[in-house]
């Protein structure tokens with residue numbers, strides 16, 4: 001059976017090829033930029049006052065003068081003024097242009113102003129202080145944000161400042177979430193004694209929201225013909241189908257056969273892991289992807305964290321998340337030679353260590369157990385005794 005690493009590699013070898021689209025900057029947060037953003041002007045575009053106070057000519061101060069008649073005020077948003085008399089000063093405001101004839105700013109806190117005169121009360125004035133010089137940050141024409149960058153709030157600020165009202169970004173994939181199973185009713189329905197409410201597709205929808213992807217919610221009963229019709233329809237309208245349930249050995253587990261029948265090429269079915277062993281993955285000749293996840297809710301969560309979300313992140317062009325490791329807070333034994341994804345609660349110790357408290361729960365249907373967990377620790381297949389203090393990778397959303 002395929003190992004976790006092999007299966008992961010196969011998924012990453014079949015990423016979506018997504019087109020680009022133009023979106024307004026207010027809708028672009030968290031998207032991946034597909035053009036380069038240049039500085040249209042210098043940063044800052046003029047010598048900019050950095051502190052509210054007075055502006056003087058340093059030579060006058062250096063010659064010993066400490067009291068300066070105030071000739072006027074230079075506000076932000078006004079054209080540049082001129083200090084006509086080098087022995088006088090102008091009051092200047094943060095964000096204003098540096099007046100001609102001024103080369104040094106003294107903060108209001110460091111002067112007293114009375115009878116139209118400002119007297120400097122500090123002794124360590126430096127020439128050029130509190131001036132944010134034109135172009136020191138970036139020059140006109142410089143690349144500010146490279147194609148392929150994530151549009152963080154800071155990148156949005158830079159794009160706004162150069163007048164980029166809209167940006168070209170990777171188009172989000174169209175994703176359909178599909179629960180399968182006759183036992184499932186929707187969340188606003190009262191289940192009969194042999195039914196349960198569906199939760200997996202709601203979990204998946206919530207998890208995908210963190211990538212800015214809004215996925216549709218769908219349900220299909222355990223009927224081969226209906227499954228075939230509905231999956232064909234959903235495939236025509238989506239880039240990715242994520243199914244839950246119907247992939248194991250039961251007599252109503254029709255999903256793998258139906259997917260093959262409608263032309264989805266299988267890349268794997270089953271991974272040597274617990275939970276989530278019966279996961280199925282395939283693609284179409286028209287660059288669509290199908291993840292069919294095992295129905296047990298803990299399996300669905302694990303498969304989402306370990307395969308589906310990294311797949312979608314990479315397809316959108318987001319950098320993969322930095323690996324996180326933690327040390328087992330207590331020893332664990334797991335005999336089968338498959339990877340065990342152990343639910344854990346993470347505790348960050350003052351010494352800078354991250355420890356993982358095992359929360360095995362009562363199996364892959366015990367999804368209430370995940371309320372207390374921060375993620376899954378990946379315990380390798382070739383080991384069966386895991387000592388307290390041993391470090392392993394942890395997967396979470």
Ligand SMILES: Nc1nc2c(c(=O)[nH]1)N[C@H]1C(S)=C(S)[C@@H](COP(=O)(O)OP(=O)(O)OC[C@H]3O[C@@H](n4cnc5c(N)ncnc54)[C@H](O)[C@@H]3O)O[C@H]1N2
Nearest residue numbers: 179181198199200201245246247248249253294295296299
């Ligand atoms: N003979 C075998 N039986 C099973 C095997 C096996 O290898 N041999 N594998 C087990 C494992 S591991 C898992 S995981 C499950 C996978 O089952 P399916 O993917 O076929 O899913 P279903 O049979 O449809 O349902 C399983 C379980 O999950 C509940 N479920 C399904 N969908 C939802 C949903 N949207 N929300 C909440 N709960 C859901 C469903 O009611 C079942 O209880 O198979 C084992 N069996």
Ligand code: MOO
Nearest residue numbers: 275276277299364
């Ligand atoms: O894949 Mo199953 O999750 O072990 O119940």
Ligand SMILES: [Mg+2]
Nearest residue numbers: 246248250253
């Ligand atoms: Mg089943």
